[in-house]
Amino acid sequence: MCVQICQAVKDGNSQVLDDVQRVVNDSSYRPEDPRELCGRLFTTCYMASENSSEDTRNRAKDLAAQIGSNHLNINIDMAVKGMLGIFSVVTGKWPQFRANGGSARENLALQNVQARVRMILAYLFAQLCLWAQGKPGGLLVLGSANVDESLTGYFTKYDCSSADINPIGGVSKMDLKCFLQYCVKRFQLTALVSILDAPPTAELEPLTDGKVVQTDEADMGMTYSELSVIGRLRKISKCGPYSMFCKLIHSWKETFSPSQVATKVKHFFRMYSINRHKMTTVTPSYHAENYSPDDNRFDLRPFLYNTQWAWQFRCIDDEVAMME
Numbered sequence: 001m002c003v004q005i006c007q008a009v010k011d012g013n014s015q016v017l018d019d020v021q022r023v024v025n026d027s028s029y030r031p032e033d034p035r036e037l038c039g040r041l042f043t044t045c046y047m048a049s050e051n052s053s054e055d056t057r058n059r060a061k062d063l064a065a066q067i068g069s070n071h072l073n074i075n076i077d078m079a080v081k082g083m084l085g086i087f088s089v090v091t092g093k094w095p096q097f098r099a100n101g102g103s104a105r106e107n108l109a110l111q112n113v114q115a116r117v118r119m120i121l122a123y124l125f126a127q128l129c130l131w132a133q134g135k136p137g138g139l140l141v142l143g144s145a146n147v148d149e150s151l152t153g154y155f156t157k158y159d160c161s162s163a164d165i166n167p168i169g170g171v172s173k174m175d176l177k178c179f180l181q182y183c184v185k186r187f188q189l190t191a192l193v194s195i196l197d198a199p200p201t202a203e204l205e206p207l208t209d210g211k212v213v214q215t216d217e218a219d220m221g222m223t224y225s226e227l228s229v230i231g232r233l234r235k236i237s238k239c240g241p242y243s244m245f246c247k248l249i250h251s252w253k254e255t256f257s258p259s260q261v262a263t264k265v266k267h268f269f270r271m272y273s274i275n276r277h278k279m280t281t282v283t284p285s286y287h288a289e290n291y292s293p294d295d296n297r298f299d300l301r302p303f304l305y306n307t308q309w310a311w312q313f314r315c316i317d318d319e320v321a322m323m324e
Helices: 001-009 013-025 033-042 054-067 077-093 104-131 148-150 173-185 191-197 216-220 223-234 241-251 260-281 308-322
Strands: 042-049 070-075
Touching: 001 013, 001 033, 033 260, 042 054, 054 070, 054 191, 070 104, 077 104, 077 308, 148 173, 148 223, 173 191, 173 216, 173 223, 216 223, 223 241, 223 260, 241 260, 241 308, 260 308
Parallel strands: 042 070
Antiparallel strands: none
8 A cells, every 4th residue: 555655746736645645644744755654653563472373473573674663572472361360260260271171161251352452452552652752643453354264154243353454354364364465475575474483362361382383274173165155155155065075075085085075164144143243233344355255234134044054054964964
């Protein structure tokens, strides 16, 4: 965006110049360097917890340096422990991660409280960052959940996916990777290379020897590549469980047996139906593609489903039995 603004000002676009001067509150300002402009407009924030790796922190720092954003490093552990302390005072119990002997419910709750604390802090800093610098105004909060996370519900309701607008909320992970590869070449953002190579992870569970063991794809039970195909079939091709299975047994026949395809389709639709309610409160997205699952503005479907899908799954099972 900053590259385009600087180019427009250089080309003599007076409307763009007026807008920039109004936004930065400086009538004499004339943007020439995109990185310098980015530092005035864009604040990035790495909110680390005890479960965050040094590798991820460094990737965020390197990317922020290359784009020129005003970058903040925050540790959220104090806030997380404060929230858990309140719970402990009331109940007399302190939940534990699965890695430390806790149950699945405890493990999920401990991940969710980290994610939700980040949302609260993001809004606090957005409202008061400029005030702390003696500048007028406030900041918009940008979200960063993608289509595949939304489809499967692989995010916490009212967490750091909650924002004022989500620029990538209508884009799948695979398309995002292509966009990042374009940015590496187009804008010489070499910091994106290590981000592209890193396995996607929420980093909400304890590290092992300082290394990440939790990954998105293991948590979801599917790869982002598979979800990208499924997402298109669900929205663009209007497929339910059975019709999606019938299409995938052909397109995935070199990789998976019919029973494996059936398992993946069932797993997806269980996750999709259980978590569809999250799409009713999802952050407004910029829609660049026609496979978005955004419930309020783009994809008007039910959000209450029978998660058993009894008739559809029985049809799939009958088809598998005939084929095998």
